[in-house]
Amino acid sequence: MSSPLPTRDQVMTALAGVNDPEIGRPITELGMVKSVEIGSDGAVAVGVYLTVAGCPMRDTITSRVTGAVAPLAGVTGVRVDLDVMSEEQRKQLQTQIRGGAPERVIPFAQPSSLTKVYAIVSGKGGVGKSSVTVNLAASLAAAGHKVALIDADIYGHSVPRMLGVTGAPTKVQDMIMPPAAKGVKVISAGMLKPPGQDALPIRGPILHRLLEQFLADFYWGDLDYLLIDMPPGTGDIALSLARLVPGAELVIVTTPQLAAAEVAQRAGTLVTQTHQRVIGVIENMSYLLCPHCGEPMDVFGVGGGEQVATALTKLTGVDVPLLGQIPIDVRLREGGDSGTPLVLSDPEAPASAQLIKIAESLASKGRGLAGRMLSLSPR
Numbered sequence: 001m002s003s004p005l006p007t008r009d010q011v012m013t014a015l016a017g018v019n020d021p022e023i024g025r026p027i028t029e030l031g032m033v034k035s036v037e038i039g040s041d042g043a044v045a046v047g048v049y050l051t052v053a054g055c056p057m058r059d060t061i062t063s064r065v066t067g068a069v070a071p072l073a074g075v076t077g078v079r080v081d082l083d084v085m086s087e088e089q090r091k092q093l094q095t096q097i098r099g100g101a102p103e104r105v106i107p108f109a110q111p112s113s114l115t116k117v118y119a120i121v122s123g124k125g126g127v128g129k130s131s132v133t134v135n136l137a138a139s140l141a142a143a144g145h146k147v148a149l150i151d152a153d154i155y156g157h158s159v160p161r162m163l164g165v166t167g168a169p170t171k172v173q174d175m176i177m178p179p180a181a182k183g184v185k186v187i188s189a190g191m192l193k194p195p196g197q198d199a200l201p202i203r204g205p206i207l208h209r210l211l212e213q214f215l216a217d218f219y220w221g222d223l224d225y226l227l228i229d230m231p232p233g234t235g236d237i238a239l240s241l242a243r244l245v246p247g248a249e250l251v252i253v254t255t256p257q258l259a260a261a262e263v264a265q266r267a268g269t270l271v272t273q274t275h276q277r278v279i280g281v282i283e284n285m286s287y288l289l290c291p292h293c294g295e296p297m298d299v300f301g302v303g304g305g306e307q308v309a310t311a312l313t314k315l316t317g318v319d320v321p322l323l324g325q326i327p328i329d330v331r332l333r334e335g336g337d338s339g340t341p342l343v344l345s346d347p348e349a350p351a352s353a354q355l356i357k358i359a360e361s362l363a364s365k366g367r368g369l370a371g372r373m374l375s376l377s378p379r
């Protein structure tokens, strides 16, 4: 009496014992089993995907599959039909081999990351976004936090000069180490441009890749805070950042006279799209202390920061505070030009006092997962 036909489960169990000769893992786990057909006469046909056409291991795989299935009760013969994986299947396999990690791992985007990521944005250029960012980073580092600053303001990239960075990125085996100054690790598009070339001819998709490279390919170590100096305006790069680091929170820099409603509207529309959180508004160039009498003078109008904060609170339904108002101080510009942020050279200056207060309020949001918004990718 002949044995009953083998079941599909029995065949799959037998195939689970067949390792890919190169990868050393079962072909069933690697998505290499395309099909199993069991004929009424006990003949079994196994379809197998090879990773590449003309795979040198094709004979080994064929004989291993045959050797595993043939001894099963009821099997009268084994035929192995070879096929080749599609590009998509190969990518999936690569991801699986890397333990499920996507091709480029951005440490700050991992659910377990304890690093607070703040993107510093502004409605338009020249409001002092880079100066503010550099002083906040220096202040956080001076307070003992582990801080890095990514200068994603591709068109301005003034951060290295403002922080007095003299070093360049260095390569250690597969990792690129960012240079550091004033206790802040820094990378900037300015460090990557060819010598003698001023502006980088960069467009949206390249900008996205550059930001991804900064985030994924550099070795940042265990950071408390990562500040990102964003290009002015709330354009594509802000959407890119939201995709790459969904948990990044926004800090808006504005001046008192800016069309507050417009700034708020644009930022509000952005965060509604990206599900990000605006952590607060900073008003820069708020007033000038009269060099004679010490009275504050409203050079650029008044109330812009407060208006943006109030409008954003309404638009987003979440409290968006005005974090501080930084006066105009010539030394703040001079500090930027000489590479020593004002918060370090004169922490007592009124502008420094505001910047340090703002840095403290950013730090008070704390490191870690508590209170973290569960951001959704806008993909």
Ligand SMILES: Nc1ncnc2c1ncn2[C@@H]1O[C@H](COP(=O)(O)OP(=O)(O)OP(=O)(O)O)[C@@H](O)[C@H]1O
Residues within 6 Å of the ligand: 122, 124, 125, 126, 127, 128, 129, 130, 131, 132, 153, 155, 156, 157, 158, 231, 232, 284, 285, 326, 327, 328, 329, 330, 331, 332, 333, 334, 336, 351
């Ligand atoms: N509070 C301030 N007091 C005096 N000067 C300031 C102040 N804030 C910024 N500045 C100066 O204003 C100029 C523009 O500042 P900064 O480059 O930081 O602006 P930005 O918003 O980053 O501009 P962009 O995005 O176009 O690069 C610089 O010369 C800077 O030194």
